[in-house]
Amino acid sequence: MTTMSTTATSGYGLRDYVASIEGVLARRPANKIIIREVSAATKQLCASDRWLEERHRVGNPDRYTRHLLHRDPQNRFVVLALVWMPGQMTPIHDHSCWGVMGLIQNSLEEVCYDRLDDGKRADYAEIEQSRGTDVGQGGVAYLLPPYEEIHRIGNTSDKPTISLHVYGRDLDEVNVFDPVSGKVSPMRIKYYSPECGKEPFVI
Numbered sequence: 776m777t778t779m780s781t782t783a784t785s786g787y788g789l790r791d792y793v794a795s796i797e798g799v800l801a802r803r804p805a806n807k808i809i810i811r812e813v814s815a816a817t818k819q820l821c822a823s824d825r826w827l828e829e830r831h832r833v834g835n836p837d838r839y840t841r842h843l844l845h846r847d848p849q850n851r852f853v854v855l856a857l858v859w860m861p862g863q864m865t866p867i868h869d870h871s872c873w874g875v876m877g878l879i880q881n882s883l884e885e886v887c888y889d890r891l892d893d894g895k896r897a898d899y900a901e902i903e904q905s906r907g908t909d910v911g912q913g914g915v916a917y918l919l920p921p922y923e924e925i926h927r928i929g930n931t932s933d934k935p936t937i938s939l940h941v942y943g944r945d946l947d948e949v950n951v952f953d954p955v956s957g958k959v960s961p962m963r964i965k966y967y968s969p970e971c972g973k974e975p976f977v978i
């Protein structure tokens with residue numbers, strides 16, 4: 776991901792945001808243009824948190840929580856709010872799609888990796904850390920396959936963080952990378968659903 780900044784506007788909510796993304800995708804542009812335009816819309820949405828419902832701000836002391844906010848009926852994208860308690864972070868993973876992240880509350884650290892091998896083996900990858908960035912409140916970052924999409928993100932602060940994520944597919948599985956052994960493993964990821972009762976439905 777790479778940071779990006781644009782002008783923010785108030786009064787813009789989740790429904791407006793979804794309509795903006797639908798408008799971008801309707802033109803079937805290249806991923807690079809999707810990233811640029813969805814980043815601008817994400818910046819606008821993250822300028823305020825008034826639109827985010829209380830039930831989508833619920834975290835879990837054991838692991839970060841993925842709240843599904845919108846799933847495109849045509850399956851072109853999903854919008855999520857992620858809640859991170861202090862110290863919670865992802866493993867190193869990829870996405871196999873474009874993605875944009877915006878910070879609604881507090882900040883996240885993102886560490887990016889380059890893949891050094893030829894990518895021909897599904898279960899092995901040689902990766903190297905390329906850079907680490909702190910994305911602050913209102914900040915936006917993106918994923919652009921095939922070269923800018925392996926990373927790990929986490930809350931290294933002492934306060935809860937809420938971030939907004941939009942992905943170019945229903946992101947229910949990712950590859951997880953072990954930087955020491957080189958092993959690549961598929962991992963199923965799920966959404967929190969209040970209907971699941973006391974146990975959040977997450978990984």
Ligand SMILES: [Fe+2]
Pocket residue numbers: 868869870926928
């Ligand atoms: Fe990610």
